[in-house]
Amino acid sequence: MLRRRRFKQIRTLNERLEDEVKRLRDEARGLPPGRRREMLLRKARQDEMAMQIDAWLHSPGLRAPT
Known part of the structure; x- marks a missing residue:
């Protein structure tokens, strides 16, 4: 049976996403305007949205569904 290689993340998800957005x-x-540039900007926006979702999930006002 194959075993998964696991490692503990040292930095938080938010820190990793911030660095990725900046990069x-x-x-x-x-880059000049074009497809590659648009793809990079789209990925940056997706990462920013992931940061917002993570913040929302960890907010103190979030309650479990009833």
């Missing part, structure tokens, strides 16, 4: 935007800034 993607920096890379997109250096």
Whole structure:
């Protein structure tokens, strides 16, 4: 049976997403307008949305569905 290789994340999800957004935007800034640039910006927006969803899920006002 194959065993999964597991490792403990040192940085939080939010920290990793912030770094990824910054890296993607920096890379997109250096490219001319086109498909590759739009894909990088789209991924950056998706990561920002993931950060917002994570913040919402960890907010103190969130209650379990009834």
